[in-house]
Amino acid sequence: MxxxxxxxxxxxxxxxxxxxxxxxxxxxxxxxxxxxxxxxxxxxxxxxxxxxxxxxxxxxxxxxxxxxxxxxxxxxxxxxxxxxxxxxxxxxxxxxxxxxxLGNVVHEDVPVGGEEDFVVLETHGTIRDFGAEGFEPKDHLELGEALGAIDMERGAKVSGSRFYYLTGVGALLELALVNAAIAQATEAGFIPMLTPALVRPRAMEGTGFLGQAAENVYHLEKDDYYLVGTSEVPLAAYHMDEIIEADKLPLRYAGFSPCFRREAGTYGKDTRGIFRVHQFDKVEMFSYVDPADAEAEHRRLLEWEKQWLTGLELPFQVIDVATGDLGASASRKFDCEAWIPTQGKYRELTSASNCDGFQARRLSVRMREGKKVQPLATLNGTLCAVPRTIVAILENHQLADGSVRVPEMLRPYLGGREVLEPVAK
Structure with a gap:
C-alpha cells in the first residue's frame, strides 16, 4: 500500500x-x-x-x-x-x-499508456537472417517434438489445454537452465531458495495479487490456500512482520518454484506450444533494500537479466513498461523481450519491478536504523521463466537439419553437449 x-x-x-x-x-x-x-x-x-x-x-x-x-x-x-x-x-x-x-504511485519517468505504449531503451544481439542461411525457421513446438523434448498431446490428455510434458533433452534443458540461473544468482550474492507453492491469503494479498490480477490466481477454497504465480509471493512474505536491521541490507534471494496461472482473458492467444501455459518453473530474484537504494537496485536487477540473456546468446530488447501495464505493486518495470523468429517480434522473457515500500507496508516488513523504524523497499526480477526461455533458445539456435545448437554457457550443465539432435520417430 x-x-x-x-x-x-x-x-x-x-x-x-x-x-x-x-x-x-x-x-x-x-x-x-x-x-x-x-x-x-x-x-x-x-x-x-x-x-x-x-x-x-x-x-x-x-x-x-x-x-x-x-x-x-x-x-x-x-x-x-x-x-x-x-x-x-x-x-x-x-x-x-x-x-x-489503490495501486502503487507510478514513477515520474514511466511512459503513460497501455500495453503497446512502452518505450524501447536498448537493443542487444543480432537477429539471424534465416533466408540468407537458406532455410525457413521452424517454430519451437515443431523443433521440440522432433528433438523428443516437448509433448503437448499427452499434456492435454492428462491435464487439459496449456499443459505439457518436457521429455528427454527437454527435461535436461530445463534442469540446465535452472542450475545455470541459480549459479549466476549465487555468484552475484543471492541466497538460493526453494519456496512454498501454496500460500495463505495474507501473503497473496500483501504482494498485490488479489486486486486486478486475482482472475489469474488459482484458489483452493476448501483449505483457503493460493497457488503462487511466482516465487515473488513467498519471497516477499518471508520476512513478514519482521524488523530488519539496516546494516543487514540488502538482502537478496533467488527463488526457484513451480508457478501457476489461470491465464484468464487470453483465450485464443499463444495457444500453440509452451509460450503461455498454466504451470511452469521459474527462477526469480528478490531484493529487500533501503528505500534510498531502490532505484539503483532496480538497475542492478536489470543488468543481471541482461547478463543472463547475453549468456544465452539471444537477441533481445529492453523496454520501459507503460503505466497501464505495470500491475498494482510496481512503480516502474523493465522487461527484457527476446526475439522469436517465427513470430517476427520480441516477446517478454524477463521482468524487473521496483515496488518501493508498497509490499513492505502490506506485509509489515520494516527496517531499523538507530531509533528510526520504517518500511523498506522490495524489488523482484525474473531471471529464468523456463518454458519461454526454451522457446527462445530452440528458435534462435536452430540449424537447417532441425538440430539446435546449445549456447556455450549451458554446455557444462548438459554434459558437454554442443548440439541437441532430432530423435528417430
Missing amino acids: IDLRLLREDPDRVRASQRARGEDVDLVDALLSADELRRSSGVRFDELRNEQKSLGKLIPKATPEERTELLKKAEQLKADVKAADAAQDEADAEAKRLLLQ
Missing part, C-alpha cells in the same frame, strides 16, 4: 498516478474521506476514554448523593465508549479496504 502521508500531502500526485494507470481516480477522494473519518473517530474514542478514566477517579471520593449521579453518567459513558470503539474499528476497516484497492 502507499504511504498515507503522501496521500494527505500530495493527493494530486496520487490522482495523476491512478489516471495514468487507467484506474479509478475517485478512489483517491473516497480514501481521503475515509482516512479523515478514521482519524476523527480515533480522537473521539480517546476523548471519551479519558473522560471515563477521570470519572472513575471521582467516584470513590464522591458523597453518596454525588455518587449516584456519577454512576449514572459512568453507565452512559461506558455505552458511548463502546459505540466510539466500534465506530473507530469500522472507520479503520473501511480506510484499509480502500487503501488496498
Whole structure:
C-alpha cells in the first residue's frame, strides 16, 4: 500500500498516478474521506476514554448523593465508549479496504499508456537472417517434438489445454537452465531458495495479487490456500512482520518454484506450444533494500537479466513498461523481450519491478536504523521463466537439419553437449 502521508500531502500526485494507470481516480477522494473519518473517530474514542478514566477517579471520593449521579453518567459513558470503539474499528476497516484497492504511485519517468505504449531503451544481439542461411525457421513446438523434448498431446490428455510434458533433452534443458540461473544468482550474492507453492491469503494479498490480477490466481477454497504465480509471493512474505536491521541490507534471494496461472482473458492467444501455459518453473530474484537504494537496485536487477540473456546468446530488447501495464505493486518495470523468429517480434522473457515500500507496508516488513523504524523497499526480477526461455533458445539456435545448437554457457550443465539432435520417430 502507499504511504498515507503522501496521500494527505500530495493527493494530486496520487490522482495523476491512478489516471495514468487507467484506474479509478475517485478512489483517491473516497480514501481521503475515509482516512479523515478514521482519524476523527480515533480522537473521539480517546476523548471519551479519558473522560471515563477521570470519572472513575471521582467516584470513590464522591458523597453518596454525588455518587449516584456519577454512576449514572459512568453507565452512559461506558455505552458511548463502546459505540466510539466500534465506530473507530469500522472507520479503520473501511480506510484499509480502500487503501488496498489503490495501486502503487507510478514513477515520474514511466511512459503513460497501455500495453503497446512502452518505450524501447536498448537493443542487444543480432537477429539471424534465416533466408540468407537458406532455410525457413521452424517454430519451437515443431523443433521440440522432433528433438523428443516437448509433448503437448499427452499434456492435454492428462491435464487439459496449456499443459505439457518436457521429455528427454527437454527435461535436461530445463534442469540446465535452472542450475545455470541459480549459479549466476549465487555468484552475484543471492541466497538460493526453494519456496512454498501454496500460500495463505495474507501473503497473496500483501504482494498485490488479489486486486486486478486475482482472475489469474488459482484458489483452493476448501483449505483457503493460493497457488503462487511466482516465487515473488513467498519471497516477499518471508520476512513478514519482521524488523530488519539496516546494516543487514540488502538482502537478496533467488527463488526457484513451480508457478501457476489461470491465464484468464487470453483465450485464443499463444495457444500453440509452451509460450503461455498454466504451470511452469521459474527462477526469480528478490531484493529487500533501503528505500534510498531502490532505484539503483532496480538497475542492478536489470543488468543481471541482461547478463543472463547475453549468456544465452539471444537477441533481445529492453523496454520501459507503460503505466497501464505495470500491475498494482510496481512503480516502474523493465522487461527484457527476446526475439522469436517465427513470430517476427520480441516477446517478454524477463521482468524487473521496483515496488518501493508498497509490499513492505502490506506485509509489515520494516527496517531499523538507530531509533528510526520504517518500511523498506522490495524489488523482484525474473531471471529464468523456463518454458519461454526454451522457446527462445530452440528458435534462435536452430540449424537447417532441425538440430539446435546449445549456447556455450549451458554446455557444462548438459554434459558437454554442443548440439541437441532430432530423435528417430
